[in-house]
Amino acid sequence: xxxxxxxxxxxxxxAQISFYTQTLGFELLEKTANxxxxxxxxxxLQFVEKSGATxxxxxxxxxxxxxxxxxxxxxxxxxxxDWQGMDLVDFSDWNAEAMYFYDKDMNIVELIxxxxxxxxxxxxxxxxxxxxxxxxxxxxNAVKAVYKSLLQTFPIERYSGDLARFAALGDxxxxxxxxxxxxxxxxxxxxxxHFSPFEVHLKHQNSHFELQYKNGMFVRIN
Numbered sequence: 733x734x735x736x737x738x739x740x741x742x743x744x745x746x747a748q749i750s751f752y753t754q755t756l757g758f759e760l761l762e763k764t765a766n767x768x769x770x771x772x773x774x775x776x777l778q779f780v781e782k783s784g785a786t787x788x789x790x791x792x793x794x795x796x797x798x799x800x801x802x803x804x805x806x807x808x809x810x811x812x813x814d815w816q817g818m819d820l821v822d823f824s825d826w827n828a829e830a831m832y833f834y835d836k837d838m839n840i841v842e843l844i845x846x847x848x849x850x851x852x853x854x855x856x857x858x859x860x861x862x863x864x865x866x867x868x869x870x871x872x873n874a875v876k877a878v879y880k881s882l883l884q885t886f887p888i889e890r891y892s893g894d895l896a897r898f899a900a901l902g903d904x905x906x907x908x909x910x911x912x913x914x915x916x917x918x919x920x921x922x923x924x925x926h927f928s929p930f931e932v933h934l935k936h937q938n939s940h941f942e943l944q945y946k947n948g949m950f951v952r953i954n
Contacts, residue, residue, distance in 0.1 A: 733888070733906035735865045736940070737776040737933040740839075741785035747836035748779055755809050757859040775865040786926035789869035789909065789918045791830070791842035792862045795853040799829030799845035802857050806831060806843065813840070815920030826892070832920050840918050842867065846904045866905055868932065871913035871925035872948040875899050878910050885943070885952050886936050906934060 742748050749768050752758045759771040766781040772792055794802050803820045806812065812819045813832040821830045823844075830844040844866065853861055872878050876895045882888045891907060893899035897915045901908040911918075913925040929946045931953065942953040 733902040734935045735775050735868065735906045735932055736935055737778065738790070738865055738868060739778045739780060739931040740788055740790075741782035741929065742779040742837050743781075743783060743785040744836045745779060745781040751836045758862070772865050773863040777865060785837065786928045787838045787840065787923060788928050788930065789840040789842070789867070789923075789925070790865055791844050791867035791907075793849070793851075793864050793866040793905070794843050794845050794857070795851050795861055795863070796845050796847045796849055797852040798857045798861060799831075802843050802845065802861075803831050805857050806833065810834075813920045821920070838923070840869075840921070840923055849904055864905060867900075867907045867909050868930065869918065869925065870908045870910040870945060870950075871927055872910060873912060873914055874948065875910050875912050878908075878949060881950050882908070885950075886939065886941060888936065 745766065752770050753760050761769040761771050761776060767778060769776050769778040799820055810833040813834065815821050815832065819831060823830060827848050828844050828846045830842050832840060832842050835841055851863065870878060875898065879895055879899055879901060882901060888901050889903060891900040891902060897912050899910045901910060911925055917923055918925055927948045931944050933942050944951045944953050
């Protein structure tokens with residue numbers, strides 16, 4: 733599963749543009765009075781201005797062998813959010829390494845090196861090695877119901893989780909991280925998991941889908 737485009741909402745649009753384009757160096761694809769779009773590898777990430785917008789969690793894939801190098805690169809630009817004392821978090825169950833930081837909307841942003849994907853690079857790590865948006869958080873109070881609603885749209889895989897407290901749906905290129913926000917918060921700082929609305933355009937098994945997430949559930953747009 734691949735996320736082609738994700739639309740999020742921002743309460744601090746000007747600060748977000750500066751952070752993503754100047755601090756981190758991502759390419760600005762488009763800017764209007766109340767929106768901007770970034771090139772995050774294969775994914776277009778769009779922010780739309782909205783007063784009172786609440787935070788998100790999302791992750792960007794990086795090359796499989798670049799965890800430690802990416803951490804050094806990131807430490808020169810942002811404050812790392814450690815988890816259990818680790819700046820580079822070892823997720824052995826997923827055969828991956830990850831690091832976390834806040835953007836200017838206090839979104840929990842993650843860079844993750846997934847070793848199963850065997851996407852190694854020899855060149856020094858830079859922003860051009862951020863490959864795609866690979867996760868978007870989906871807080872809900874009905875994890876199993878979200879899974880069943882997605883299954884009615886396309887045959888999404890269950891990558892991990894018990895479908896009660898947590899479920900990762902999709903594959904390592906694109907995952908919906910579905911959590912019961914009454915039982916679980918976002919690591920690494922236990923941030924509240926809000927029902928923050930978003931839209932996603934995705935590709936799954938050569939078919940394209942557009943979904944809207946709102947009030948803890950998905951609705952198909954197209």
